[in-house]
Amino acid sequence: MNLIIAAEVSLSRKNALGILDFGYAPYALGDTFTWLTNVQIKAHLHGQKPIDLVLISLPEKRARWHQPYITSYNQVQVMEGLLPAFLTCPSVNSLRIFQSKNKVSQRILGAILTHAASWPTLKSHFKRLLDPASHSCINAFYAKHKWLPRLQAPAGFKSETQYFRSRYIGQRFPIVINIRQRALTHDPAALHRDSSADAWYDFLARAHRRWSNAAFILVGGFSEWERRFAHLPNVIIPRMFGFGLGHELTLLFEGAPFFGTSSGFSAAATFSNTPYAITKVEHQTAANIGLPVGSERYPFALHHQWLNWENETGSLLSDLFERLWLAADANRRGG
């Protein structure tokens, strides 16, 4: 066995492996957080090994069948856009994003030779089988251990986020909001999951009077908001000021309560300690997340974390936010 393979074998013995091959897994923010949580669980079950994250993003290969719009033309931008999400996993030894098939094969060969702990399992990886949104292993882990490894703020964005807080939020309380509006983007997928912009606008306009010291930080893609939201005095849009996903996730993971549609950012909140109310949870996902439609919480949710399965209206959002605001307030006071 040559020295190179010996080094790979040594690495594989020390670390648990997370494999995300975008040839069969989607480029998706929410699925990234679910995957990272599954990887952490796998590492924990194998003696709390440090984690090697290996992402495979080959330019010559089209993305998964339901993302036909991701090609070699725009793949770099998609990957760069997602990168901060992969920095939210604690206990990570390395994050490696491969565009070379031979090099990543060498890394996986090391894992084969040592039967390394990995998520997905090596067998599933070779079968190209991964249910990226499934909570089955997560729920099973929680049922047995009564706790869940959580994600954290991505490394590297703390100072800039602090600057954002001091310059734009000031003494107000930040609430991270995300309104799914894929119909406004170039990749309008699963539009039935989009929220009603009118309902959210109505809520935010009223919230200015009712919760005057709340600053609603509207996060997500630059194209995913209508211009009228930028005119609301209680709404701040970080991407209008040169900030991005890393800063938005830092705000969320540092404890700014999350209020928004079931989508990518809600998955970040799901695996955080942050108070949240997730709206318009898709009924079709109930089986995937192992919950009956209408359940108020994930099995592993904390006391200030809720789900809502109804279509949003201004008054429903006000009611949901009232509860979140009180819980977040108690949380801030250490209650």
Place this chain on the structure above:
Amino acid sequence: MAKATVVRISNLKLIDQYILSYARLPFHFLETSVRGYWNALLVHQRGAPPNTLMLAKVVSREPGDPERFLAQLAVAMAKNPNCKEIDLLLVGHDDFPVTVYSAIARMFGRRLNFQLFWSAQALSDVAKALTASSVLISEDIHKSSRDAVALTSATVGTLLPPPLSKNIAREYLKTINPSSYFCAISFRYDVPTSESISALTQAVECYPDWHFVMLNDASYFDSEELPVKVHLPSRAGFDVLTRLCIAAEVDAFIGVDDIYGLITSISGKPAHLLTGVGSSSGVSLALSNVHCSAGLPHNDLPQYVNRALSKLRQESPVDRIFA
């Protein structure tokens, strides 16, 4: 109808899960094993992966660190113009975004194997599996990250920006004014806002053919204060990668030698760079299209911008545009 579609999709899923996936299993297992072994063999025999530029870097909060990285990469690409892949090995920093380094590396258009570690030791461990010739140890990595670097004319033309970002950058400028000329501007963060605005106002008045774009985040500005022909791409939702592409697309650059100034410089466009000021990168430039000033003459920013634009008019390849 919807129910029928759901049933059809779930049937396809079952077929895939219980039949097709078992067909894929041996193929991908074999392919991975053969490719992995072949790669290891090549590295073992040649000492390094073929056609690959390997660069190790410790990310630092020191001023000028991204600029030094950009310059190191440009120099390395100039020396290895036929390389097909970049193996970038970064030791991350808790308080500086690695996304900046990733975006810089993407500007060279090669396959990028981006590898991020949280300690120099972790990098060293992995490096043993990447190269047989010289295993990087932590002290070497720290030292090479701080080495002085010089950009020469050989680095001009090494950029190959990603197609989508490049197109977005060009279209952004076209939507402002398709027939105008664009000068990118980067000021130091500690320059008083009033002085910056005065310099920009004067530039807009004296050079009506030009628009000005501020590529750094310029968060110290309220956009309402700026003259009408001064634009802030960071306020239009553009990430660092797209802003780097805008720097490659503009017609000229005036300001500090930040990553945007260096990108314009190695794109072969005329640039006037302030290299000797507090936040300077320490990258030295020996490029015929770049004028460097060690400091701000007479500490007068408006005058400096005016003189730089005037020199561009007299000397640069964009001379014709002032005619």
